[in-house]
Amino acid sequence: MPKLLSVNNYHYRRGGSDVVYLEHAALMEKLGWSNAFFSMHHPKNFDSIWSSYFVDELEFGHAYSAWDKVKMASKVVYSFEAKKKISSLIHDFKPDVAHLHCIYHHLSPAIIPALKHAGVPVVMTAHDLKIACPAYKMLNDSGICEKCKDGSLLNVVKNKCLRGSTAASAIVTIETGLHNFLNTYKKHIDKVVVPSRFFMDKFVEWGWPADKFVYIPNYVDASQFDPDFYAGSYLLYFGRLAPEKGVATLMKAAKSANIPLKIVGTGPIEAELKILAAELNADIEFLGYRSGKELHDLIRGSRAVSLPSEWYENAPMSVLESFALGKPVIGARIGGIPEMVIDHETGWTFTSADSHELALLLSQIWAQSDESVSSLGRSARELVVRNFSRDAYVSAMQKLYAELGVK
Structure with missing residues (x-):
């Protein structure tokens, strides 16, 4: 042994x-x-x-x-x-x-x-x-x-x-x-x-x-994730609330695009992000820490998940988990994110820290048909099963x- x-x-x-x-x-x-x-x-x-x-x-x-x-x-x-x-x-x-x-x-x-x-x-x-x-x-x-x-x-x-x-x-x-x-x-x-x-x-x-x-x-066991390819109405971020995660950039972009945003997680800048949300007067909801079925239900109910990082991410598990649940990801073009988020196949990418470019991208995604968004979710799920098992x-x-x- x-x-x-x-x-x-x-x-x-x-x-x-x-x-x-x-x-x-x-x-x-x-x-x-x-x-x-x-x-x-x-x-x-x-x-x-x-x-x-x-x-x-x-x-x-x-x-x-x-x-x-x-x-x-x-x-x-x-x-x-x-x-x-x-x-x-x-x-x-x-x-x-x-x-x-x-x-x-x-x-x-x-x-x-x-x-x-x-x-x-x-x-x-x-x-x-x-x-x-x-x-x-x-x-x-x-x-x-x-x-x-x-x-x-x-x-x-x-x-x-x-x-x-x-x-x-x-x-x-x-x-x-x-x-x-x-x-x-x-x-x-x-x-x-x-x-x-x-x-x-x-x-x-x-x-x-x-x-x-x-x-x-990294891998996920896709058999443990029950996907939902239905294109929901809100954008979801889940992860640590820290400066390098780019959440403030995401919030500003969501406001500009008039997109409802749900934020799951806690961290050192949570209080200042909530102040920013009030200043923006945007449709932003902070849901605190969630895990397990609660988190999975929130991911399944979204139209897309966003990872707006502003540092050299490695290979975020949040991307693989979102894919396994049938959701495309809107990821910053930085670090290892573009290796998983393939433009118009498993999601969309944008220039890191560019809230204007992200706002335009969000507007385009929300203007797409539900069927088009769902097809990217299916491709994302297939990628996980094929390459990240x-x-x-x-x-x-x-x-x-x-x-x-x-x-």
């Missing part, structure tokens, strides 16, 4: 990368693999027999004393605790392969050499751009930023790239500088899985060797592990 060690900061469904971490392990278990997990203690974690190996909780939103802040910063840069505990887990579990997801800040890259020195093949899924960009988004308050590609890492501090904070930006700059010097990622990771070709190309632009990467797209994902992962000597 092959043994898989899955590694991630959180051991509960906090966000998309955490869901992939948990579901990937579940898929391997169904194929006969034995699973172990390495993560951080957290009150919301799922129960695990491996939790005794987890590192102490490190939550950046909490209040810390001055000394605790120093210790926290040191763990972000290099966690000796994480290195020691994962070494114990390796000794006891003896994994055949380790699959890393999001590990930085809470676990730190210190765990990677520990795995490699123990002879464990190391795979990492790049859910974001961290292995190139110290602040992991290639984004700051001024917009898209790639200054570190050919310049000094001090640009991160100068531009306060992480949370608009000089201190937080300085910590990740030191972290990245140290691990660049140690060559932690490139030397000790065998393969990096990228869910979008855009991310692969971007990493190569930033100096990574192309042969380090393998493109394996669970079986294709499993087959690609098994092939990757086999190439690393795991049978």
